[in-house]
Amino acid sequence: METTIAAISTAMSASGIGIVRISGPDSMDVISRIYRSKGGKKKIKEVPTHTIHYGYIYDEEELVDEVLVMIMRAPRTFTGEDTVEIDCHGGVYAMKKVLETVLKNGARIAEPGEFTKRAFLNGRLDLSQAEAVIDVINSQNEYALKSSMEQLRGSVRKSVKEIRSHLIYHIAYIESALDDPEHYDLTGYPQELLEVVEKEQQEILRLLKTADDGKIIREGIKTVILGKPNAGKSSLLNLLLGENRAIVTDIAGTTRDILEEYINLHGVTLRMIDTAGIRETKDIVEKIGVEKAREMAKDADLILYVVDSSTPLDENDEEIISMLSDRKAIVLYNKTDLSSAVDMENLKEKTGHKVIPMSAVEETGIQELEEEIKNLFFSGNLSFNNEVYITNARHKEALEEAKNSLELVKKSIEAGMPEDFFSIDLMNAYESLGRIIGEAVGEDLVNEIFSKFCMGK
Missing domain, CATH: 3.40.50.300 (P-loop containing nucleotide triphosphate hydrolases)
Incomplete structure (x- = not known):
């Protein structure tokens, strides 16, 4: 996160325009070393954010390409960092030459998915939204694109966070009651909790029921x-x-x-x-x-x-x-x-x-x-009107675990177990759901997810 990364973000094939993306703390220094405006007077480092500038990329005194440069300063960028995008000619050699010049002047080559990974680590996206980015790129049909765009807008996050907020309230209530029984009365509370658990379990089941359709939307009907x-x-x-x-x-x-x-x-x-x-x-x-x-x-x-x-x-x-x-x-x-x-x-x-x-x-x-x-x-139609579809196998697995944990809470209540038993399984459900949006996930899993992305995303 302390380094500045760069990569070609468009396809490596002949096209009208190619884009080289730079992101990180030294982005403005890197571009100022290689960019010259048409008149040679404009200092790119001093221009306002979210502006586009016409000029040239130079490797020392060698002209590399005629370009448009987009300047975007943190935090209002995709990654949450200072970001520069160089629109150059779309020839494969031209794009490589511009990228080489960028790398020579202070950036390093980005790993697959590293731009989106930084957006996640900087809090610009949760993990479900980050995964939706690659789903948008890989979409092969209208419904897959619509589903991925809804997830990118936070449809899965919203559903998961709502369930988690109800669970964490009751986890905190039980812990407070156990720590301070004089001020918290748990009489009749198990029945109240049972109603909450059943309601949230039904919501998880509703999401799980969409998983089969979601798999078909994403992968197609075999x-x-x-x-x-x-x-x-x-x-x-x-x-x-x-x-x-x-x-x-x-x-x-x-x-x-x-x-x-x-x-x-x-x-x-x-x-x-x-x-x-x-x-x-x-x-x-x-x-x-x-x-x-x-x-x-x-x-x-x-x-x-x-x-x-x-x-x-x-x-x-x-x-x-x-x-x-x-x-x-x-x-x-x-x-x-x-x-x-x-x-x-x-x-x-x-x-x-x-x-x-x-x-x-x-x-x-x-x-x-x-x-x-x-x-x-x-059933003859497929609608996206306020419907969340689970298209990711990782999300389905986490929902299954959360459902099973809530089932254990129900069994503990029905068996008349002490309240601290409720808290343990409620927390397991809470953490399982948290893995969907990137809370309580390990570094290895994050790296595995983003390794599947293309280089410039």
């Missing part, structure tokens, strides 16, 4: 396409992608390995996995592909079972149907452009899942498929 060889699995993937990504032929067993692609479906990401056709085979390579398909199906959030409606069901279909038991699945009655050999109503009865008629050749049935996926996972 969707595995199953079917016999030549059922039309790869054709379906190509149709959803809008391009010929998977090889399609009339030869059974063309797809032998796992093919994975991401598809954006009305703001939700589908992580589509095309697999080898399920059948018994003596071909060693194809056999490995079939086994992989079976393994993938076990961990899928959604199975799309593609049925070739022009050929009768056989033992391979029976195996696939057995995989659909107690799973979220949609049956695609494919090749409706050909004569039917499979009864649709019978197929619905055998599988116990929604059956959608479609033709990959005629490109029909896709809209109904999209609607059914939304209904399966989000």
